[in-house]
Amino acid sequence: MERLIFDYSEPGRRAADLPRCEEGMSADPLLAPFIDERLTPLPEVSEQEVIRHYIALSGLNYHVDKGIYPLGSCTMKYNPKLNETAARMEGFSHVHPYSADEDVQGLLGLLYDLEKELKVITGMDSFTFQPAAGAQGELAGIKIFKKYFDCKNEKRTKIIVPDSAHGTNPATSAMAGFDVITIPSNKQGGVDLAALEEAMNEDVAGLMLTNPNTLGLFDKNILKIASIVHKKGGLLYYDGANLNACMGISRPGDMGFDIVHLNLHKTFSTPHGGGGPGSGPIGVKKHLRDYLPVPLVEKKGRRFFLDYDLAHSIGKLHGFYGNFGVVVKAYVYVKKLGTKGLRHASRMACLNANYLQKRLRKKYRLAYDRICKHEFVLSGDKFKKYGVRTLDIAKRMLDYGVHAPTVYFPLIVDEALMIEPTETESKQTLDRFVEIMCTIADEARKNPELLHEAPLNTPVSRLDEAGAVKEPDLAYQGDL
Numbered sequence: 001m002e003r004l005i006f007d008y009s010e011p012g013r014r015a016a017d018l019p020r021c022e023e024g025m026s027a028d029p030l031l032a033p034f035i036d037e038r039l040t041p042l043p044e045v046s047e048q049e050v051i052r053h054y055i056a057l058s059g060l061n062y063h064v065d066k067g068i069y070p071l072g073s074c075t076m077k078y079n080p081k082l083n084e085t086a087a088r089m090e091g092f093s094h095v096h097p098y099s100a101d102e103d104v105q106g107l108l109g110l111l112y113d114l115e116k117e118l119k120v121i122t123g124m125d126s127f128t129f130q131p132a133a134g135a136q137g138e139l140a141g142i143k144i145f146k147k148y149f150d151c152k153n154e155k156r157t158k159i160i161v162p163d164s165a166h167g168t169n170p171a172t173s174a175m176a177g178f179d180v181i182t183i184p185s186n187k188q189g190g191v192d193l194a195a196l197e198e199a200m201n202e203d204v205a206g207l208m209l210t211n212p213n214t215l216g217l218f219d220k221n222i223l224k225i226a227s228i229v230h231k232k233g234g235l236l237y238y239d240g241a242n243l244n245a246c247m248g249i250s251r252p253g254d255m256g257f258d259i260v261h262l263n264l265h266k267t268f269s270t271p272h273g274g275g276g277p278g279s280g281p282i283g284v285k286k287h288l289r290d291y292l293p294v295p296l297v298e299k300k301g302r303r304f305f306l307d308y309d310l311a312h313s314i315g316k317l318h319g320f321y322g323n324f325g326v327v328v329k330a331y332v333y334v335k336k337l338g339t340k341g342l343r344h345a346s347r348m349a350c351l352n353a354n355y356l357q358k359r360l361r362k363k364y365r366l367a368y369d370r371i372c373k374h375e376f377v378l379s380g381d382k383f384k385k386y387g388v389r390t391l392d393i394a395k396r397m398l399d400y401g402v403h404a405p406t407v408y409f410p411l412i413v414d415e416a417l418m419i420e421p422t423e424t425e426s427k428q429t430l431d432r433f434v435e436i437m438c439t440i441a442d443e444a445r446k447n448p449e450l451l452h453e454a455p456l457n458t459p460v461s462r463l464d465e466a467g468a469v470k471e472p473d474l475a476y477q478g479d480l
Contacts, residue, residue, distance in 0.1 A: 060459045062403055068429055072375045072406040072418025073166065073214055073241060079270055082336070083329035092328050097320045101305050107324070108304035111297045114331045121334075121342070122243075122260050123253020124283030128292045129322040134241060136317060137261030137280030138172040138208075141237050143314045144259060144284065144291040145205045146176055148235065151312055156205040156234075162191055164215055164410045166239060169208045178205060185412060189368040190219040196228050206235035211255065212245050214410045215368055216353060216375035216420070226256025235259065243267045244423070245350060245374035248343030258285050268330035279326040293317045348423035349374040352430060356421055359434045363441040367413040375420035377413050388444040390415040392451035395462055396443065399455045400436040 045053075064078055087093065095104060115127045131137035142159065149156045159173035160181045170180045181204070183195040191209070200207075207229050212218040219225065229236050238252040238260035244267040252260045264270065264279035284292060294313045295306035337345065350373050357366065357376040364378040380390035394404035394417075406418040421430055443450055455462060 067402055068421065068425055068433060069403050070405040070419045070421055070433065071403070072216070072377065072420045073409070074266070074406060074420070077244075077266075077269060077422045077424045079329075080333065080336075083269060083332045086332045087325040087328040092324065101303075105304055108297050108306070110331055111321070111327065112299055112304055114327065114334065115297065117331075117334050118262065118281065118283060120339075121247055121251065122240075122262070122283050123251035124260055125253075125286040126289040126292060126296065127281050127283040128296060128317075129279065129281045129324075129327055130293050130316065130318040131261065131280035131282060132318055132323050133278035134239075134261055134263040134266075134280040135168045135172065137263075137282045138168055138237075138239065139175060140282050140293060140314065140317055141259040141261055142172050142176040142178070142208075144282075144288055145235055145237070146178070147291050147312055147314050148288065149205055154202075154233070156203055158204045160196065160199050160204055160207045160229075162209065162213065163412050164189070164213050165208060166210065166214060166241060167409075169239060173208065185215075188370065189213065189215045189217040190221060191225055193221060193224060193228070196225060200228055200232050200234060202232060204229075204232065204234050206237060206258075208237045208239060209257075210239040210242050211252075212242050212373040214242075214418075215377050215413075216242075216245075216372040217368060217370055218246075218250075218373055222255045230256065241266065242374060245346055247346045248339055249346055253285065258288060259283070264326050264330040269333040270326050270329045277323045277326055279323045279330070281322070281327075295321075345423045346374075349421075352421040352423060352425060353419070355427075356419060356430055356434065360419075360437055363438050364417065367416070374422075375418060377410065378417040378419065379413055380415040380417055383441070383444040383448075384415065386444055386448045388448045388451050390417055392448075392454065393417065393440055393444065396440050396451045396454035397436060398458050400439070402433060402436055 091106065095107060101108065111129060115129075118127055119125065128140070131140050145156075145159070157177075157179055158181050159170075159178040160183055161169045161173065162185060163182050164185050170182070173180050181199050183199055184192050186192045190213070196207070207225070209219075209225070211222055226236055235258045236256055238255075238257040240252070240260050240262040243252075243262060247267070259282060261280050261282045262268075264281065265277065270277075270279075282292070290311045291314060292310060293316055294308045294310050296310070298305055298307040334342070353372050353374050353376055357372055357378075360378060361369075364380060365382055367377040367379050380388070380393050383389070383393070390407050394407050397404045405420070406416075408416055409418055410416060421433070440451070450456075453462070
C-alpha cells in the first residue's frame with residue numbers, strides 16, 4: 001500500500017514527487033513559512049489508518065447516542081435525526097443573513113408559525129427568537145424588567161430569587177444592575193410565602209422562578225406567589241428550563257407569569273452538551289410586547305416582514321435572528337409530536353423520574369419526600385461516615401459506562417445528586433441505571449477505597465484536583 005504524506009501546496013501533487021526532509025515532511029518552499037521546526041512532524045499514514053484512529057477516538061467519547069445522560073436541570077434527550085436533516089436543507093442552511101424579506105418568506109413564515117405554537121404552549125402573547133441561549137434569554141427578560149419600570153419612572157433596584165434557583169438567575173439580575181434578595185425554601189421545597197411577603201415591596205422589580213423548580217417539585221402555591229408579587233406592582237419571570245415537565249398540562253401564562261424564556265435546545269429536542277448551540281426565545285404578555293428586542297416577525301396579508309417599530313424596545317440582542325438551525329429543529333419537533341405528543345412527552349418525563357425516585361430512595365436519602373416532576377434530588381450524605389462523598393459516587397458511575405448526574409446542586413441539599421432521566425429512556429435503561437446506583441451504594445459501605453480511586457477503567461483517570469490547583473500545568477507556554 002502506498003504511504004502518502006499531506007501536501008497542501010499544489011492540488012494533485014504526490015508527496016513522493018516532493019523534495020524530502022529528514023523527518024518525512026515535505027520540504028516544499030511554499031510550505032516552509034508555515035512549518036515550525038519545534039513541532040512534531042506529521043507522520044506518514046494511510047487513509048485507513050487515519051479512519052481507524054478517529055473511529056477509535058470517537059468510541060472513547062460519551063454521547064447521547066451511546067447512553068443515558070441523567071443530568072438534573074440539563075435535559076439531554078435524544079436528537080431526532082429527522083430534525084438534523086431538516087436543519088441541513090439548503091433552503092435553511094444556505095441563506096445569506098442580509099437577504100431581503102421578500103427572499104426569505106419561507107423562513108419568516110416558519111418563525112411566525114413556531115411563535116404561534118409556543119404562544120399556545122406557554123400562554124404568552126408575543127415571542128422573539130433572538131436570544132442564543134437560555135442565559136441570554138434571562139438577560140433579555142430582566143432588561144425588560146428594568147426598561148418597564150424606567151418608563152414608569154419607578155426606581156426599583158431589587159430582584160427576588162429563591163435559594164433553589166439556577167445559578168444564572170442571580171447572576172443575570174446582577175448583570176442587569178439589580179441587587180439580589182435570596183429567599184428560603186419551605187419544608188416542602190417550595191417558596192416560603194412568609195419570606196416572600198416580607199421581601200416584596202415597592203423597591204422590588206419582581207421574582208425569578210422556575211416551576212417545577214430545580215428540586216423537580218411543582219409549587220402548589222404559585223397563584224398565591226403571583227398575587228403577592230403583582231399586588232406590589234412587581235413582575236414574574238419564568239425560567240423555562242423545566243418546561244419539559246408540564247408541556248400541554250400547565251402553562252406559565254396561566255400561573256401568572258409576565259415573561260418566560262424557553263430552552264429550545266433542551267425542551268424541544270436539540271441536545272446541548274458541550275456548550276451549544278442553543279436558543280433561548282423569550283415570550284411576554286401583551287403589556288410587555290413593545291419592550292421586546294427588535295425586530296419581531298409579523299404578517300400583513302400573505303406577506304411576512306420584520307417589524308422594527310416597537311416603542312420601548314431594549315434593542316437587539318443578536319446580530320441577526322438567533323440560532324436559526326436550532327429553531328428549525330424545534331419547529332420539526334413540535335409539528336411532528338403535536339399537542340398530544342408534547343403532553344405525552346411531559347408525562348413520560350415525570351413517570352420516568354418518579355420510577356427512579358421510588359427505586360433509589362432505599363439506598364440514598366431523598367431530599368424532599370414528595371411526588372416529583374421531571375427530576376429529583378437525592379443526597380449521598382449517609383455515606384460520609386464511610387469516607388465517601390457524592391463526587392466519589394459520580395466518578396465510580398463512569399466505570400460502569402454511564403454518565404453521572406448533576407452533583408452538588410442545588411446548593412440547599414447536602415451532597416446532592418440531581419437526577420433527570422428524560423422522557424426518552426426505556427424501562428430497561430432505567431433499570432440498568434438503578435442497578436448501577438445500588439451496586440455503588442453497596443461498594444461505598446464495603447469497599448470505600450474503591451470509590452476514592454474511581455474511575456479505574458476510563459481513558460482518563462481521576463485528576464489530582466488539589467495538585468492541579470497548586471501546580472497548574474499550562475499547555476500554552478508562548479508569549480501572550
